[in-house]
Amino acid sequence: MHRKAGWWAEAERHSWRGDNTCRAAKPGSQLMRRAFGAFLMAATVATSSGARAAPTQLLFLAEDVPTTLNYDGPSPTVNTSQTGWLNLLDPLWDYAIKGTNEDGLRIPDFSKFEGRLVQSWDYDPATLTWTLHLRHGVVGCTGDAFTADDVIYTFARAKSVSGKTTVSWFLSHVADIKGFESLKDPNKVLGDGVEKVDDYTVKIRQDHPNPFLQAVSTTHAMRIWDSKIMKAHATADDPWSQDYANNVNAPGFGPYCLERWVKGDEFVVRANPHYYLGNAPIDEVVMKKVPQSSNRMVILRSGQAQIVQGLTAREYASLRGAKGVQVAGVYGNESLFISANFASPLYKNLLVREAVAYGIDYDQVIKTGYLGQARKADGPIPSSFPGRIQPSAQFNYDPAKAKALLTQAGFPNGAGLDKYPDDLKLTYAAEREATLGPIATVIQTSLRAAGLPIVLDPVPQTQVATRRMVRNDLPLALSDIDKSAVIDSVYATLLLYVSHANGGIINVNNYVNPDVDKLYPEAASAGSVTERDKILAEIQNKVQDDLAMIPIAETKTQWAFSDKLKGLTWHPDNAVHWYDLSLSK
């Protein structure tokens, strides 16, 4: 009996796959399976009591699958992990959709928030208090109803600082929520900063006027947990179910429910039958790890997968125009920068930084590194960000001017630069050699022609991270990972250009400009968009004049997918939100 059941379950599974229109047939392959399949089909047809609707499935290939579903867990900035929990957990707010771009990708409107788990909201500027009226009728994967308790649990968990990392605490801090002032605060209990009024009303109080609350709530790390399930998996050693979220599930109120998760292999979800915005158009999504980008490309071309990410520029280019495949991208929040360290004896000299900026052959970088799918960056903040301007100082490729600046700095034709061997190393992550290697070579060639004898220095990513983040001692680094998930120029300023002493977050190259530090809080608390944009323009001009970072290129965030797939939407987390997608027959 047991034997029969085993074979039978398999038969059902195969018959279901046989109906799947999104998978290409594999003619000529699997001879043994054919005979087996014929038997199974016959068995299924003979016993099925009636036809059933064919479920739609999506095979999504990525570099990895989630290693955690906990945004306060290990390595929460990894895109593939974020993709996991972003499809299981819903936010309080999200951005409205503005329209589609030239590639057909749907683009959010960063000036307009839509309630997701919040139905409506009020803000009282006198008391800096937000009153959130929560959505009724929201049900999670196991049938739990969403209430204010879930919101309170989520913020209390952030306040507990009990995870391997503290991303949700940090974002609450960025939003100036009362009670999230300092990580050193020994009180780890949520006070009245986030308070339940009734089952469907919550109040959030801020310490200062701050525009970020809604924006940070759209990001990957302020998603609402299903408190009942989380509490059911709490233990004395792990009262906030960090292990459960790291290794088992992320229970929430999102469009999908986790069905199967094998770390390093696959991540399978099914549509949440109770989802408050309506059932997802695709019933089952299989996210599969295929480490080789060329394999992801080949499998997509074969028709067996419907969407892939993380291809090289050359692979995306080769897929443009391929039959049955579409490539779409967006100039979102990804940029290529060189950071020249202000603590370095060489680069503390503005003339040398300017020589570097004039010495880079930007067109060749875009042609070689991105095959045209990038554009020259002309400012310190990406052009998609509201409040962003093109600063008056512009640095275009001009080797003669670069040489003249070097001479002015005391290094005629590069003479004397040999005293700074460490400063002449252009460091980048060796793991990103396929993308950054050719770019670094173009930069090296053009800077050498301008008189700067740059040496390439690919080192392991862990070393890059340590030296940039912890020690801030990399003299010259090439990076394409410094991006803001909050599409806001004020936030980007805080992230990249405010000094550490004044709360700056990344600022990897020890940049300090007291004017920028002074202007940032003014921009953050500006009373109107006009006033805020005026201050932001001043900040961006100063940052560009100082060459706090040397902007090189704005790069496209891209995906390749079946032409039957519709609805792909860019979100600032750069993850694919499967609820957006549908498959045409």
Add this chain to the structure above:
Amino acid sequence: VRLSFIARRLGFGLLQLLALAPVVFFMIRLLPADPVSRLVGLNATPEAYQAAKHGLGLDQPMPVQLGNYLGLLGKPGLLQGDFGTSWSTGEPVLTDIRRTLPVTIELITLSFLCAFLVSFPIGMLCATRPEGLADRATFLFGLFAGSQPEFWWGVLFIYVFFYVLNVAPPPLGRLDPLLVPPATVTGFITVDSILAWNGGALLDGLHHLMLPVATKVFVLSGPIIKMVRQNMLRVLGADFMLYAESCGLPRRVLARYALRNALPPALTLIGVLYGYVLGGAVLIETIFSLDGIGQYAVNAVLNLDYPAIQGVVLVITAVSLLVYLALDVLQAAIDPRVAD
């Protein structure tokens, strides 16, 4: 084979592992990078960084860290069979290894079995007719297969057999992703699908192993054929074989004598190759999207995941030691003088 021989070898292996543990512990801490920065991400504040460092126990003095790792300070550690928790996956390292090791062992063992079955008859054939057509063809094959690295052959095989000819499955791991895998008992898909009486999974699993195993066999069989051929030539020319032949013994008996004497060096080669291939399985695993121990090890190193690195090194060493032991037992069974 005497049990004392096996017990002696096992005890010696255990001592080797115990000596290796602190060496690995200190060596990975000499790497010039900081695992905490990798763990907390780029947006972390200095306070968050310190909190994470404390959470990992990396703010403790080195002897205390070693004591905790070995399990000498009250909490369970290596000596109690606890390898710790991976910093990058959040799972106990043993759980991760139980998941990934069978994938690699299954791949490599099947590859060696197939390579052995293919190489021995060919090697013997070449030895019986040196410089014959088969011998020359085999020589050319050895040169051809060995002329390119295995990852290149893997990519080429995928392109030809999957993309162009469509006779192989896509490189999507051990099973079709839309297939429900059998319940995990041993971790070996082949064994688990038989235990679950799941014919679909068994066939699909074997089908997905087809190309990676073919790639391995393609590369491995060259040196094994050469080794078998040389040994057979040596044995066939030995005095005892000439004597046996002159006595008029039947060919099958002569073949058995020759095989028995040609086997030990080939087995030694296979043992050495097994350890080597196990350590370098990551290339073939990456190409065929197999979530094996090789990929796990590389991820652990790239993430500076100390508990995972320590666990993987010890387990791979233990597997290699067990393989050597198994080969020694086989050698001793073939030639009892070895066990003395």
